[in-house]
Amino acid sequence: MPDHANSLASGSLLLKGGRVVDPKHRRDGIFDVKIEDGLISQIDKGLPCDDETVIEVPSSVVVCPGLVDIHVHLREPGQEHKETVATGVQAAVAGGFVGVACMPNTEPVNDHSGVTELILRRAEEAGLSQVYPIGAVSIGSKGEHLTEFGELHRAGCVAVSDDGHPVADSLLMRRALEYASMFNMPVINHCEDPSLKGDGSANEGYKASVLGLRGIPGAAESIMVERDVSLSELTGGHVHVAHMSSRGSLRAVRSGKDRDVSVTCEVTPHHFVLTDESLSYDTNLKMNPPLREIADRDAMIQGLVDGSIDVIATDHAPHHADEKAVEFDSAPFGIVGLETAVPLVLDRLLHTGTLSLSRIIELLAVNPARVLGLEAGGLQVGKPADITFLAPESTVEVSAAAFRSKGRNTPFDGWRLQGAVAGTMVRGRMVYKASGVTGAEALGEVAAGQ
């Protein structure tokens, strides 16, 4: 796959004595990691120190393969008031992500290699995390004509999706799956039947009824997941279900997986942390899919435990404060997620005893890379040193005002969560180091911007 690499760091570096968790290579223990010219050159116990820079990794810090978020909105081109590629990747590395896959709903839509190339150029200029563009399935994401998948792939797209605009036409979806399979690209679908969604703005349930908000039933999602599983079975094409939220969808995915259908899926932190019980007129609680019922939230957690859910992705959706400061009905859907994902995952899944650290890294690094066919997701000799340093025991308080992202639209502002990102390394270069996180100070200096 194309790696739109930021240049490799030069010189050599030894990460000494940290707990390395690398589920792709079944490694979990105290190891030293040696990095030469931005590539991992050795992973072993008790590596000798030569002349290189040595970082004594504190015992409180976990060294793991760099996290990859396969569902973000970077808003550039066209909506730079919400986010730019540059601010988006700053938020990414601050959230522990060495790579992000960005959805094509920009202006213009990323339905043409020219847009893809622009995004990649901006990413290269920013020089922080990798950016993996996702091309549109249909021209203008209008659901009518296929885009040139071959051209988009050549330009660097890793998947196709009309995210935000479900591929409602079943024939178009079928053809997309067949055609994309030639390029080993998954078709990522925002599964939602448009007529069932109607003008709904919250989960159809008790809370929406009390607040007088129009509902979106869980069936609006699951009905299209069922269809897409059937189409994947028919065509052999890889369908990836974006931000799954309803238990009916999970049942459909499970049933597909039981039949070896090529279906994968992701869930966002907000869908396994929040439910519609916390709904109010706060527009930072308006996202699509909406916060579902307790039974749905519990099903998502169960899916993370039993392996039916492959990936945790954020659906990072920055909006300008003005756009959210309107009536609930009129507000745009979406919340930012890059800088809250790791604390939410560690607090709600690790410290509750729900998932092991190793399984969490599968969900945040190994599987995201696998779904998009990327080389990333593991610590491997000869490969770029893309590393996330976690401080699972450190408690942080979410501060929207301190986000690197331009978006402040989060329902988690002020939450105290146990589990933090201590630092992020891309291509052997420290690109982010947290302040106020125990152990982070030992991780060396953040490299000067390019």
Place this chain on the structure above:
Amino acid sequence: MNEQGDSISSIDANVKRPKLRSRHLLSISDLSLEEILLILETARAMKEVGTRPIKKVPTLRGKTVVNLFFEPSTRTRASFEIAEKRLSADALNIAAMTSSLLKGETLADTARNIEAMAPDMIVVRHGASGACHMLADISNSRIINAGDGMHEHPTQALLDALTIREHKPSIKGKKVAIIGDLLHSRVLRSNVLLLNALGAEVWVSGPATLMPRGIDRFGVTATTSVDAAVSEADVVMMLRIQTERMRGHFFPSAREYFRLFGLTRDRLRLAKADAIVLHPGPLNRGVEISSEVADGPGSVILEQVSNGVAVRMAILYLLAGSEGEADHA
């Protein structure tokens, strides 16, 4: 039920001013049971003002009340305006059609501009649920919800309760059937909260397509059988059905709706002999209610309208009563 002479004189003399805990009236859930009863008692006193040759008391003299209506309304807007004038407040009407809303100003900015002119109270009607909450968050004035989207219409529920109590002195244990478009009705939501607080036995009925999800958690008995809901009812409250709803496939025709859910004289015979019939208006005769019922002996529909003025006077008066705190809030 004793008419309290001294409460009337207190309105005139502006001496003893009871007040509400909440600065705003956004939802019936803002009110305690005691406050609900206080509003209803105060409204009874306010009614007397409307029987005087000079229907005006100086209670809110020097106060400015803005009626900010983003949706068309005849009855509610007129009712508030008359209430304000009877209390000697300076009332200003702003209708969405004539405001800068058409120029693309946000609700928040419209509110801030009105706020800058320092009104004491803003009566708001808006098509979006929660719009009044938003105004309450950014405004120093007291906000009275005159209907927000599909959420609530608290003054309607209070005037309904006043009307019911005039006929059924104790609402506790009385069977109240609310029938119609439950899904889109803000009148329903406010009434369920209020009637439950007063201890009524609340039944709701309407087509399955217009039944809100989670209605089982509203503390009501829900049924698609209108006959079951009306049977032995003390109070039948009809909700307006909007024929536009046919576009959302909620029901096939006005004719079928009337046949299955409309309140006819035959259907009303299932209720108690002294049952009363309410409707928030405007009426769709022959759709949700027959003319013979709307104009018949049990109908208290016009009493509701009269009581609307008294209830709104009571709310304006009681909300103004908490001004000391508000200025420091």
